[in-house]
Amino acid sequence: MITAILVYEHPQAFALVEALKPDNTPEIRMKPIGKKVLVEVRANNLRTVVASCDDLFANLQIAQEILSDSEESTGFESSSVGPTCHTLSRSPDCAR
Secondary structure (H helix, E strand, O other): OEEEEEEEEOOOHHHHHHHHHHHOOOOEEEEEEOOEEEEEEEEOOHHHHHHHHHHHHHHHHHHHHHHHHOHHHHOOOOOOOEEEEEEEEOOOOOOO
8 A cells, every 4th residue: 555645734724625525536535634734645556646646736726726715805824835745655554
């Protein structure tokens, strides 16, 4: 099993996770923790992990743009928005 762990900072982490839920495949698990989104992508082969991460990044960009449009009404600023960590591992215990 190959695991990719992503930590994505966003002031509206909960809203971002909710917006992306319908597009997540079974390989992708997300949860908001404060102003961060913790993402775990797991699959049996690297190609699936990379493709899932690529899809996730595209969806994150779209969701971020939509949420940024609503920042004026929430008062959040997105100056430090972006992925902060990306780790690949063959160990199933990597995310633990």
